[in-house]
Amino acid sequence: MGRFAQRYDLIRHLVRRDFTLRYHASALGVLWSVLLPLTQLLILVFLFRRVLPLGIEAYPAFLFSALLPWAWLSTCLSSAGSLFLGNRDLVRRPGFAPPVLIVVNTLSNLLTYLVSLPILLGVLVFYDRPLTLALLAFPIVIAIQGVLTVGLGLMVATLNVFYRDVQHIVSVGLTLLFYLTPVFYDAKSVGGAYALVFRLNPIAVLIEQYRAIFFYGAAPAWSSLLASALAGIVVCGIGYGVYTRQRHDMIDVM
Amino acid sequence: MVAAVTVEALSKCFRVYRDRSVTLRESLIRRFTGRHERARELWALRDVGFTLEHGRLLGVIGHNGAGKSTLLRLLCGLGRPTSGRIRCDGHVSGLLELGGGFHIELSGRENILTAGLLNGLTERQVKQQQDEIIAFAELEDFIDQPVRTYSSGMYLRLAFAVAMHFDPMILVLDEVLAVGDARFQKKCLARFARFRETGKTLILSSHSSEQIKGLCDEVLVLEEGRVVMQGDPATALRCYDDLMRQRTERRAAQLHGKAPAPAPVASGGSRQGTHEAIIEAVRIYDASHSAPDHVRSGDGVTIELDYRLVRPMPDLALSLGIYSETQVKCFEANIHSVSGVLGALALAGTIRCHLPALPLLPERYYVDVGVYPPDYDYVYDYHWHMHPLDIVDGGHAEHQASGVVSLSPAWSIAARE
Numbered sequence: 001m002g003r004f005a006q007r008y009d010l011i012r013h014l015v016r017r018d019f020t021l022r023y024h025a026s027a028l029g030v031l032w033s034v035l036l037p038l039t040q041l042l043i044l045v046f047l048f049r050r051v052l053p054l055g056i057e058a059y060p061a062f063l064f065s066a067l068l069p070w071a072w073l074s075t076c077l078s079s080a081g082s083l084f085l086g087n088r089d090l091v092r093r094p095g096f097a098p099p100v101l102i103v104v105n106t107l108s109n110l111l112t113y114l115v116s117l118p119i120l121l122g123v124l125v126f127y128d129r130p131l132t133l134a135l136l137a138f139p140i141v142i143a144i145q146g147v148l149t150v151g152l153g154l155m156v157a158t159l160n161v162f163y164r165d166v167q168h169i170v171s172v173g174l175t176l177l178f179y180l181t182p183v184f185y186d187a188k189s190v191g192g193a194y195a196l197v198f199r200l201n202p203i204a205v206l207i208e209q210y211r212a213i214f215f216y217g218a219a220p221a222w223s224s225l226l227a228s229a230l231a232g233i234v235v236c237g238i239g240y241g242v243y244t245r246q247r248h249d250m251i252d253v254m
Numbered sequence: 255m256v257a258a259v260t261v262e263a264l265s266k267c268f269r270v271y272r273d274r275s276v277t278l279r280e281s282l283i284r285r286f287t288g289r290h291e292r293a294r295e296l297w298a299l300r301d302v303g304f305t306l307e308h309g310r311l312l313g314v315i316g317h318n319g320a321g322k323s324t325l326l327r328l329l330c331g332l333g334r335p336t337s338g339r340i341r342c343d344g345h346v347s348g349l350l351e352l353g354g355g356f357h358i359e360l361s362g363r364e365n366i367l368t369a370g371l372l373n374g375l376t377e378r379q380v381k382q383q384q385d386e387i388i389a390f391a392e393l394e395d396f397i398d399q400p401v402r403t404y405s406s407g408m409y410l411r412l413a414f415a416v417a418m419h420f421d422p423m424i425l426v427l428d429e430v431l432a433v434g435d436a437r438f439q440k441k442c443l444a445r446f447a448r449f450r451e452t453g454k455t456l457i458l459s460s461h462s463s464e465q466i467k468g469l470c471d472e473v474l475v476l477e478e479g480r481v482v483m484q485g486d487p488a489t490a491l492r493c494y495d496d497l498m499r500q501r502t503e504r505r506a507a508q509l510h511g512k513a514p515a516p517a518p519v520a521s522g523g524s525r526q527g528t529h530e531a532i533i534e535a536v537r538i539y540d541a542s543h544s545a546p547d548h549v550r551s552g553d554g555v556t557i558e559l560d561y562r563l564v565r566p567m568p569d570l571a572l573s574l575g576i577y578s579e580t581q582v583k584c585f586e587a588n589i590h591s592v593s594g595v596l597g598a599l600a601l602a603g604t605i606r607c608h609l610p611a612l613p614l615l616p617e618r619y620y621v622d623v624g625v626y627p628p629d630y631d632y633v634y635d636y637h638w639h640m641h642p643l644d645i646v647d648g649g650h651a652e653h654q655a656s657g658v659v660s661l662s663p664a665w666s667i668a669a670r671e
Contacts, residue, residue, distance in 0.1 A: 010371040017357065017368065024359060090355055094330035094346065094426075096372055165277035248334035252268060 011104055018108040033112040034119060037064075037071050044184050056186055058127040058215075064120055065214035066183045066207045069141075072113045073149055073203060074174050076106050080153035081160035081167030088254050099243060102153040106146055120214065130217030137220050141209050144229045148202060151236030158243045161250050181207055202231040256343045258424055258455040259306040259329065264338035266299040266324055266479075298324040300479045302338070306457070306472075309450060313466045313487065314459040315494050316476035317501070318629045322459040325476070326428045329457065344455070346424040358402040362393055362412055365401055369413075373420035383419055390441065391415035411438060418445050425449070427458040443469065461630075463491050502528055502632040523620070523640030531570060531625045531634040534602075535560040536641045538621065548644040551660045554610045555643070559623055562602040569593045570634070571626040574607055576619050576643065584614060584658050591628055612645065613660045619643045 023029045041064050048054045048063075056062050083101045084091050091098045124131060160166040180197060181204045187195070198204040205228045209220040270293065299321045306312050314322050327333055330346055355372045356365045366387055370380030388397050391411040401409060446469065449456060460466055466473060466487050473490035475482040477497050483490060506528040537558040540546050549555055557574065570593070575586035587607070593599050621643050624636035655661075 006371070006374060006376050009377045013367060013371050013377070017360070017364070021357065021359060090372075092327075092332055093355065093372065094332055095374065096355075163276065163278040163281060165279060169278065251333045 007100075011100060011107070014100070014104040015107045015111065018104055019111050022108070030115065034116050037068055037116055038119070040071070041067060048184060054185060054189075058129060061123050061127040061129050062186075062211070062215055063184055064123050065211050068113055068116055068120060069145060069207060069210050070178070070181065070183045070203075072109050073145065074178070075109045075112070076149045076153055077156060077170055077174060078167075079105060079109075080156040081170060083153070083157045084161050084250065085254070091254060092251055098157075098247075099150075099154060099240070102150050102157060106149050106153060110142070110146065124214060129215055132217040134213040134217055134219045137209075137213050140225065141206060141213070141220065144225065144232050145203075145206050147236050148206075148228070148232035151232065151239035154236075154239035154243045158239075158246050158250060161253060162246070177201075177203065180204070183207060202228040202235075257305045258308040258310070258343050259304075259457070260341040261305070261329075262303050262339050262341075264299055264302040264325070264328065264340060265297065265336050266321075266328060266333070267336040268296045268298055269293040270296050297479055299328075299335075302476075302479070302481050304474055304481060304484050306455060308343070308455055309453045310471045311446070311450060311456045311458070311469055313470035313473040313490075314457065314476060315461075315466060315473060315490065317498070317631050320476040321479040322476055323428055326426050326457065326459060329426050342424055344424050346426060356401060356409075356413065359400055361400055362388075362397040362404070365412070366397075366416055369416040370420060375420060387415045387419050390418070390445075392438075407435075414442065418442065424455045424457070427456070429459050429461065466491060498630075498632060499526065502526060505632055524638050525636065525640060526638075527624075527633045527635035529564065529635055531561060531563045531567065533559055533561050533623055533625060533635050533637060536621065536623060536637065538641065538643060548646045549612065551616055551645050551647060552611055552613050554608065555612060557607045557609070557621060559605040559607070560602070561605060561625060563599065566601060567599070567627075569628045570599060571628050571630060572605065573622075573624045573626070575622045576612075576614075577622055577639075578617060578619050578658060582658055584619065614645045615655055615658060615660045616645050616647050619645060 023032050026032060028035065041060060044063055044067070045060050048056075049059050080102065083105055084098060087098075087101055090096055090101065121131070156166060156170050181201060182190075182198060187198045187204070187208065190198075198208075205224050209225060209228075212218050212220050302321070302325060314325065316322050324333075328335055329340060329342070355368050357368070360368075363384070366384055367377065367380050370383070371377065375383075388394055391408075391414070393408060393412055396404065396408065401412070404412070446456065458469075470487050472484060473487045474484045475490050475493050475497070482497065483493050503526075509528055509530065535558075537545060537560075538549075539556045539558070540549050541554055543556075559572075559574075561570075569591050572589045572592050573586060576584045578584060589595050592605070596605065619642070620639045621641040622636070622638055623641070625634045626632070627634065655663075
């Protein structure tokens with residue numbers, strides 16, 4: 001029990017450290033973490049309301065409720081590759097468990113997400129979207145995405161130690177995934193075979209749940225949530241397995 | 255009773271790829287075209303075995319590349335042995351690099367918290383020990399400033415103070431004792447002593463023979479990844495010196511014919527080295543810039559060294575010492591990096607050393623000089639007892655004094671009744 005408390009202290013401290021250091025020397029500080037998703041929002045709204053209208057009502061609210069969790073995933077995975085390589089002194093420190101770095105990174109980016117929440121709620125209210133009790137499911141969806149992200153992050157960080165282009169492959173993969181996930185469009189407007197892709201993509205499933213609770217004010221689809229939770233646990237297990245197998249060789253290579 | 259550390263037939267092989275495929279793309283291409291990366295096997299450790307009882311302090315010495323760091327890392331559980339096994343009775347903690355986990359933008363206090371948490375303490379425990387650590391590191395005035403503003407000495411003191419205060423059963427230190435000034439080092443040694451009194455075990459590697467002699471109960475000598483001996487410090491240090499000499503001779507034999515025969519410098523004494531860098535001449539001058547037969551006790555001397563490099567090399571280490579006939583080391587100065595301290599090295603040059611005063615008792619002394627590669631792996635050229643320095647009475651009426659240093663005592667007597 002004591003070890004648990006100690007691990008908790010360590011992670012909490014490292015997350016706080018990571019978060020404050022992130023914008024430490026910049027002029028705008030924490031505002032940056034809000035500014036970036038807002039900028040993305042404005043650009044995409046401009047694109048799909050003016051240039052190529054998708055005809056979705058309350059588009060900014062529709063988009064923003066999915067954009068924030070996507071940004072969380074995307075930032076975590078793009079930064080995952082350098083987590084082991086860039087913290088060589090910690091990884092090679094006796095008694096330190098490197099997966100802690102992945103967890104810290106995920107939680108720190110989650111804080112960034114949470115900081116933007118008030119703005120999301122503001123946008124939702126502005127467009128008269130229903131804010132219901134469905135919002136209470138938010139922590140559950142976050143937890144599932146968190147587990148999935150940590151699993152993927154572990155895989156990326158470990159593999160990147162051996163093959164330096166894994167990081168680039170992940171970037172390309174994320175770009176592709178952005179288009180294959182209904183973040184800026186509605187899944188229902190794409191028919192046929194693509195619907196299968198969306199059902200098999202656990203991230204697409206999660207995004208849909210975020211949109212359900214924030215934009216539609218409806219309860220999430222529990223069966224889909226359960227499926228994505230299982231997927232998340234499996235991915236996390238695989239990620240941890242990859243890390244454990246390569247752990248010793250990793251230290252030799254670094 | 256179970257030994258603290260038992261190592262049996264430990265070997266570690268690193269596979270060194272000549273042109274390692276660092277990207278996935280290259281690795282896949284190689285796999286498909288059947289071209290495999292040619293790997294060279296580098297055995298860092300071969301068949302290492304030793305036992306260490308609880309409460310003992312073991313020193314590990316060996317030349318650079320002998321496998322010390324690899325051994326210590328494996329003892330800490332970092333990396334996996336290629337064969338053999340390690341058994342430790344108790345929790346092992348290691349300090350292999352100082353300042354791991356420190357972030358330079360944060361204050362010293364914040365970094366103490368980070369280091370404490372990394373060492374397995376809770377936040378409350380760290381807060382309790384914080385003041386003690388700050389006092390040990392003597393950084394009370396600077397503790398809230400970012401570490402970025404610290405001098406390297408301050409940084410090291412902080413890192414070391416932090417490491418010493420979170421105590422495990424078995425502590426492994428890799429060459430981290432060369433930290434701080436003499437006073438700080440004494441504090442560290444006192445802390446070590448207390449550490450051992452509570453039955454904890456310590457394994458450290460060091461390049462300083464003084465530390466080894468003064469601290470260790472037993473010493474392990476490694477050479478080329480193998481254990482040469484395990485025993486008391488004095489014997490081990492002699493063994494280490496022998497190994498260095500053997501390496502020098504081996505290398506000299508390899509280079510035989512490639513280096514020109516060095517010019518003989520003086521009669522008497524002896525000379526050893528591979529002669530990749532040679533000391534061509536040593537001159538001793540007194541204050542009037544003449545080379546006298548003898549120097550008066552208390553006067554200053556200037557020693558000039560003409561050196562020549564057989565082939566261009568970026569750096570040298572230099573030692574200059576004054577020894578008495580009876581092998582007493584009166585003084586020795588070491589420059590670990592000549593180009594760092596004195597400036598870039600030309601192929602041939604003269605190094606001058608000025609000693610403002612030599613308060614030595616009248617006797618014959620020798621000026622022993624040596625040049626080495628910067629890691630002191632072997633010897634380029636060492637002149638032993640080749641350059642005599644005769645000190646004569648400085649006219650200070652020495653009344654039957656013996657020893658080495660001339661202290662000019664002033665005596666007087668007064669009646670008490």
